[in-house]
Amino acid sequence: ISFQQNPWSAKGHRKDLDEICRNVIGDMDAYGVCVVDNFLGEDKGKAVLKEVLQLYDKGVFRDGQLVSSRGSGDLKTIRGDQIIWIDGKEKSCNNIQQLISQVDAVVMRANRMTNNGKMGMYNINGRTKAMVACYPGLGSHYVKHVDNPNQDGRCITAIYYLNLNWNVRENGGLLRIFPEGWLGDKVADIEPIFDRLLFFWSDRRNPHEVQPAYDTRYAITLWYFDAKERAEACRRYEKERHS
Numbered sequence: 001i002s003f004q005q006n007p008w009s010a011k012g013h014r015k016d017l018d019e020i021c022r023n024v025i026g027d028m029d030a031y032g033v034c035v036v037d038n039f040l041g042e043d044k045g046k047a048v049l050k051e052v053l054q055l056y057d058k059g060v061f062r063d064g065q066l067v068s069s070r071g072s073g074d075l076k077t078i079r080g081d082q083i084i085w086i087d088g089k090e091k092s093c094n095n096i097q098q099l100i101s102q103v104d105a106v107v108m109r110a111n112r113m114t115n116n117g118k119m120g121m122y123n124i125n126g127r128t129k130a131m132v133a134c135y136p137g138l139g140s141h142y143v144k145h146v147d148n149p150n151q152d153g154r155c156i157t158a159i160y161y162l163n164l165n166w167n168v169r170e171n172g173g174l175l176r177i178f179p180e181g182w183l184g185d186k187v188a189d190i191e192p193i194f195d196r197l198l199f200f201w202s203d204r205r206n207p208h209e210v211q212p213a214y215d216t217r218y219a220i221t222l223w224y225f226d227a228k229e230r231a232e233a234c235r236r237y238e239k240e241r242h243s
């Protein structure tokens with residue numbers, strides 16, 4: 001299944017919060033993956049992109065971890081994105097802050113709307129800061145991985161893409177998810193197109209990779225915590241620290 005264009009994201013049709021939440025709940029329960037297109041609308045989307053470009057031009061992005069591995073003899077870098085963590089309260093980031101609040105509104109409302117107030121049996125009570133990431137092109141990529149393989153508390157990955165006129169055929173940078181619950185070798189191919197919001201379960205159900213990008217590719221990621229799993233992860237961490 002490829003999530004290029006969802007039936008409900010008819011161009012220009014502004015969805016209200018309730019409708020988006022119903023889509024998110026339905027898709028997360030059915031597929032473990034959900035795409036919402038035209039999330040902010042063109043003007044607000046461009047205002048967020050402008051702030052991200054300003055941050056990038058200030059040179060505040062840091063290289064993501066480079067873990068090199070011997071692939072067929074030559075040294076292969078595992079990831080090539082550059083990142084900066086922001087909480088949105090920084091100066092000249094208030095459009096990014098508005099994006100964060102909008103994503104929070106969808107996640108928290110969806111969490112309340114589902115049966116017994118849980119989406120996918122989670123009780124979401126917090127999230128990480130926003131990770132603004134740039135894959136600088138030149139083939140930068142991220143090998144297949146799981147965001148939360150060991151119950152660190154993160155249950156939902158939310159990624160907002162900022163790439164105007166992105167064409168995967170020439171620019172690459174496709175996000176390919178290999179949902180473990182899907183029949184056969186079906187995959188979810190997500191193009192990182194402008195004003196697209198993506199949700200997927202952060203655990204081992206969704207191994208995923210970022211294929212080599214040949215142009216600068218921007219995204220803003222938020223990871224949402226499940227109260228119980230996060231509390232247990234913190235307890236484990238405290239115990240290790242004192243052992």
Ligand SMILES: COc1ccc2cc(-c3cnc(C(=O)NCC(=O)O)c(O)c3)ccc2c1
Pocket residue numbers: 064065081083131133142147159175192208209210219
């Ligand atoms: C301990 O410090 C850090 C700092 C930053 C980290 C960033 C990631 C990460 C994970 N996933 C993706 C991804 O899947 N992107 C999909 C897409 O862009 O379409 C990505 O770009 C980045 C993982 C661990 C980190 C640890």
Ligand SMILES: [Mn+2]
Pocket residue numbers: 145146147208
């Ligand atoms: Mn990831």
